[in-house]
Amino acid sequence: MDCWHCNTELIWGGDHSYEDYGIDGDGIVTNLSCPNEECGVEQVLVYNRIDEEKKDPTLLINILEKNNG
Numbered sequence: 001m002d003c004w005h006c007n008t009e010l011i012w013g014g015d016h017s018y019e020d021y022g023i024d025g026d027g028i029v030t031n032l033s034c035p036n037e038e039c040g041v042e043q044v045l046v047y048n049r050i051d052e053e054k055k056d057p058t059l060l061i062n063i064l065e066k067n068n069g
Helices: none
Strands: 011-017 027-033 041-051 056-065
Touching: none
Parallel strands: none
Antiparallel strands: 011 027, 027 041, 041 056
């Protein structure tokens, strides 16, 4: 996955369960970081919630910028 701001390939930091983040339900939170020091993005969190009834993942992406975080 590439950074939305600078198109540099993001570095995978790890996967965690929703439980690790104190979120109800089943899902995975993947954290990524941008190695480009000139980019304003520090961390990208991808929330992949699994809807058990539909067996369908829903993605929500949260971008933490260096200036705001």
